[in-house]
Amino acid sequence: MSPRTKEQFEAIRSQSIRRILDAAFCLISKNGYESTSISQIAKEAGISKGLVYNYFDSKEDILVSLVESAFSEGEALFEEKFETTEPEEALCLLFDWFFNELRTQAELWKLITEMAFKIEKFPFIGELLQNKLREYFFMISQLLAQVGMPDPENEARMLAAVFDGIGFHYLIAGDEYPLDEMEQFLINKYCKNHKEQGE
Amino acid sequence: MSPRTKEQFEAIRSQSIRRILDAAFCLISKNGYESTSISQIAKEAGISKGLVYNYFDSKEDILVSLVESAFSEGEALFEEKFETTEPEEALCLLFDWFFNELRTQAELWKLITEMAFKIEKFPFIGELLQNKLREYFFMISQLLAQVGMPDPENEARMLAAVFDGIGFHYLIAGDEYPLDEMEQFLINKYCKNHKEQGE
Amino acid sequence: MSPRTKEQFEAIRSQSIRRILDAAFCLISKNGYESTSISQIAKEAGISKGLVYNYFDSKEDILVSLVESAFSEGEALFEEKFETTEPEEALCLLFDWFFNELRTQAELWKLITEMAFKIEKFPFIGELLQNKLREYFFMISQLLAQVGMPDPENEARMLAAVFDGIGFHYLIAGDEYPLDEMEQFLINKYCKNHKEQGE
Amino acid sequence: MSPRTKEQFEAIRSQSIRRILDAAFCLISKNGYESTSISQIAKEAGISKGLVYNYFDSKEDILVSLVESAFSEGEALFEEKFETTEPEEALCLLFDWFFNELRTQAELWKLITEMAFKIEKFPFIGELLQNKLREYFFMISQLLAQVGMPDPENEARMLAAVFDGIGFHYLIAGDEYPLDEMEQFLINKYCKNHKEQGE
DNA sequence: TATGAATGAGAATTCATTCAT
DNA sequence: GATGAATGAATTCTCATTCAT
Numbered sequence: 001m002s003p004r005t006k007e008q009f010e011a012i013r014s015q016s017i018r019r020i021l022d023a024a025f026c027l028i029s030k031n032g033y034e035s036t037s038i039s040q041i042a043k044e045a046g047i048s049k050g051l052v053y054n055y056f057d058s059k060e061d062i063l064v065s066l067v068e069s070a071f072s073e074g075e076a077l078f079e080e081k082f083e084t085t086e087p088e089e090a091l092c093l094l095f096d097w098f099f100n101e102l103r104t105q106a107e108l109w110k111l112i113t114e115m116a117f118k119i120e121k122f123p124f125i126g127e128l129l130q131n132k133l134r135e136y137f138f139m140i141s142q143l144l145a146q147v148g149m150p151d152p153e154n155e156a157r158m159l160a161a162v163f164d165g166i167g168f169h170y171l172i173a174g175d176e177y178p179l180d181e182m183e184q185f186l187i188n189k190y191c192k193n194h195k196e197q198g199e
Numbered sequence: 200m201s202p203r204t205k206e207q208f209e210a211i212r213s214q215s216i217r218r219i220l221d222a223a224f225c226l227i228s229k230n231g232y233e234s235t236s237i238s239q240i241a242k243e244a245g246i247s248k249g250l251v252y253n254y255f256d257s258k259e260d261i262l263v264s265l266v267e268s269a270f271s272e273g274e275a276l277f278e279e280k281f282e283t284t285e286p287e288e289a290l291c292l293l294f295d296w297f298f299n300e301l302r303t304q305a306e307l308w309k310l311i312t313e314m315a316f317k318i319e320k321f322p323f324i325g326e327l328l329q330n331k332l333r334e335y336f337f338m339i340s341q342l343l344a345q346v347g348m349p350d351p352e353n354e355a356r357m358l359a360a361v362f363d364g365i366g367f368h369y370l371i372a373g374d375e376y377p378l379d380e381m382e383q384f385l386i387n388k389y390c391k392n393h394k395e396q397g398e
Numbered sequence: 399m400s401p402r403t404k405e406q407f408e409a410i411r412s413q414s415i416r417r418i419l420d421a422a423f424c425l426i427s428k429n430g431y432e433s434t435s436i437s438q439i440a441k442e443a444g445i446s447k448g449l450v451y452n453y454f455d456s457k458e459d460i461l462v463s464l465v466e467s468a469f470s471e472g473e474a475l476f477e478e479k480f481e482t483t484e485p486e487e488a489l490c491l492l493f494d495w496f497f498n499e500l501r502t503q504a505e506l507w508k509l510i511t512e513m514a515f516k517i518e519k520f521p522f523i524g525e526l527l528q529n530k531l532r533e534y535f536f537m538i539s540q541l542l543a544q545v546g547m548p549d550p551e552n553e554a555r556m557l558a559a560v561f562d563g564i565g566f567h568y569l570i571a572g573d574e575y576p577l578d579e580m581e582q583f584l585i586n587k588y589c590k591n592h593k594e595q596g597e
Numbered sequence: 598m599s600p601r602t603k604e605q606f607e608a609i610r611s612q613s614i615r616r617i618l619d620a621a622f623c624l625i626s627k628n629g630y631e632s633t634s635i636s637q638i639a640k641e642a643g644i645s646k647g648l649v650y651n652y653f654d655s656k657e658d659i660l661v662s663l664v665e666s667a668f669s670e671g672e673a674l675f676e677e678k679f680e681t682t683e684p685e686e687a688l689c690l691l692f693d694w695f696f697n698e699l700r701t702q703a704e705l706w707k708l709i710t711e712m713a714f715k716i717e718k719f720p721f722i723g724e725l726l727q728n729k730l731r732e733y734f735f736m737i738s739q740l741l742a743q744v745g746m747p748d749p750e751n752e753a754r755m756l757a758a759v760f761d762g763i764g765f766h767y768l769i770a771g772d773e774y775p776l777d778e779m780e781q782f783l784i785n786k787y788c789k790n791h792k793e794q795g796e
Numbered sequence: 797t798a799t800g801a802a803t804g805a806g807a808a809t810t811c812a813t814t815c816a817t
Numbered sequence: 818g819a820t821g822a823a824t825g826a827a828t829t830c831t832c833a834t835t836c837a838t
Contacts, residue, residue: 236832236833237832237834238833248833249834249835252833252834252835257833258834
């Protein structure tokens with residue numbers, strides 16, 4: 001019989017890779033990188049341990065792929081949201097987006113955030129996180145400047161901290177944390193003008 | 200040789216325990232819990248591996264003690280600072296205290312914060328962190344209420360988030376992070392009345 | 399498409415086998431049998447891992463073929479050289495041949511020689527090596543007898559040892575080893591008569 | 598109870614190390630380095646796998662120790678033998694020594710020799726072997742010079758080759774190889790004067 | 797109290813081999 | 818004939834924990 005075509009192989013490949021990354025994401029975001037073994041990942045992905053090494057060089061390599069894909073996912077959503085709107089609305093959308101992300105993608109936020117504690121061990125993460133943080137900060141400070149807020153840089157730095165701090169406390173307190181209330185509170189605080197226009 | 204007295208034994212015990220916890224703190228806050236071995240802790244503490252098990256039942260037990268002692272350390276400083284002052288000054292002192300902690304005890308903050316990612320693995324940590332967070336929040340909200348801030352609860356939740364968020368970004372960015380500037384910014388923002396009164 | 403003829407199939411077969419053996423020779427003589435994987439061989443041969451198993455039953459089977467082909471290569475050259483000449487010249491040619499082999503086919507010598515250390519693991523190699531050694535020894539002893547050397551058997555055993563010993567030291571010392579000097583030295587020692595006659 | 602004394606620990610340590618090295622020597626010289634697993638070594642030594650790593654950093658580390666101890670063993674015997682005798686007798690003793698070594702310590706010779714094929718993989722071995730070879734060669738060439746042999750350097754190089762070549766052929770042919778006959782033959786060839794004096 | 801030797805379970809990783817296409 | 822995905826056993830190595838002294 002003739003061998004599978006390149007496309008067939010590629011389909012198989014990407015499906016397996018997808019499975020591995022999904023399993024890895026699920027387990028690592030739940031239990032942490034060190035507490036997740038390749039065996040667990042393979043079992044969760046429904047494949048053999050050996051196959052994992054067909055697609056990834058090492059456990060660290062899985063982490064790299066995972067983190068990069070996690071980052072670029074966030075990226076895409078981020079840009080798409082705020083590029084084409086006027087500042088007042090964009091600011092509102094930012095809160096909207098952030099709280100939505102937190103509600104639906106808490107695991108993703110958890111994974112990325114936990115990486116900050118692994119910078120010593122995996123230096124590439126430091127780079128990624130710093131870049132992420134800079135973009136994040138830059139975007140917010142531009143929004144705030146456009147809205148006419150004084151000292152937008154420090155305000156942005158503070159707002160960025162608010163976001164990660166809320167994510168952090170949500171992680172600790174779980175559903176006891178009043179996400180909805182905080183969202184409303186922040187919108188009222190930062191988007192008053194826009195709101196008033198809406199009234 | 201005369202046998203050692205109870206007091207002597209007790210002194211030896213507590214000294215060894217202290218050493219173990221110090222070593223554990225040092226290593227775990229730097230490298231993480233999973234990446235720190237009992238051997239490393241014993242070596243850093245200058246005692247034998249076996250002796251560690253004389254004082255602690257397991258590696259997890261060390262973590263429990265470590266986290267509890269870390270928490271109560273923070274506690275003590277915290278209470279002592281704000282109990283006896285008037286609200287306007289206390290708020291200032293709070294910023295003072297926080298940024299000082301971050302500058303001098305970053306490792307402690309890092310250790311406690313990282314624990315949030317281990318809640319699934321060590322449920323006792325969830326309790327501790329939630330309590331901590333509640334106290335933290337309660338104290339700030341009282342301060343803000345006393346200062347006359349409207350909606351002090353949500354403001355407190357936000358300010359608490361600002362603190363942890365700044366800690367988090369400081370962890371990522373290191374000395375590039377403008378801690379001083381942020382401190383000044385927050386003091387100006389939250390303690391204006393007091394400052395103006397002072398002038 | 400017309401189906402391939404038997405000859406075409408046969409050509410493909412033998413070409414693939416040739417490639418596999420070449421790759422195996424190259425890698426195994428450099429890195430050793432155990433440190434060479436089927437994947438490496440397949441990659442070096444430019445074919446797939448699976449195809450290797452179309453032509454060989456197992457990794458050991460490759461080694462068998464490899465060693466046999468290596469031995470018979472040496473064989474062919476060997477016989478062709480000394481069969482038709484007169485003894486005095488043949489002895490000279492022997493040295494010539496040996497040092498040439500060493501210089502140009504060191505890998506081959508290395509592969510065959512290393513096999514001696516695998517006799518326990520692959521008994522078939524013992525047979526092959528012993529036969530080889532016997533032929534080798536027999537040929538030399540005949541040459542020496544024809545040249546009129548007393549006790550040609552032991553002299554042959556010694557000379558055979560000299561050859562492999564030199565090969566061995568050349569392997570250790572690399573280009574620092576004075577191959578040329580040794581060649582001249584041995585020729586002077588063993589072929590003086592012939593040389594002097596030639597003058 | 599009081600802990601064991603330093604001496605007791607040291608005794609335990611060196612006994613375990615001895616066992617590991619003995620087992621490793623036995624297995625590696627028989628089956629080769631790559632074909633010998635740590636599990637096998639531990640089992641042969643009658644200890645657990647884990648303990649091996651209490652005493653050696655890695656499998657390679659075992660090899661290093663093994664090779665170094667093998668080399669220095671040979672060394673000691675070597676020097677002791679030839680330093681204090683007159684050249685004619687020393688030459689005889691050299692043959693004596695060599696054939697004895699081969700008969701009683703074939704495994705040691707095999708281990709050391711096989712290492713030559715691992716130079717690429719373990720560069721430290723190259724150093725050791727070259728030094729060994731140089732000493733070996735230097736000692737023989739001095740002996741031959743003292744005995745009055747012309748061109749003692751090349752003769753020494755040849756004799757050194759004879760030795761390793763014989764070892765090599767003995768490895769291949771086993772007890773079929775006429776070691777005794779070769780010993781006598783070489784003594785007759787190289788120690789004639791001394792022998793004749795003895796007659 | 798104190799030591800460190802000893803264990804064994806489990807981690808990451810490799811690789812010969814099989815198999816569906 | 819040809820491919821490479823998939824497997825599983827084996828390998829090196831780590832580490833929490835136990836134990837004899």
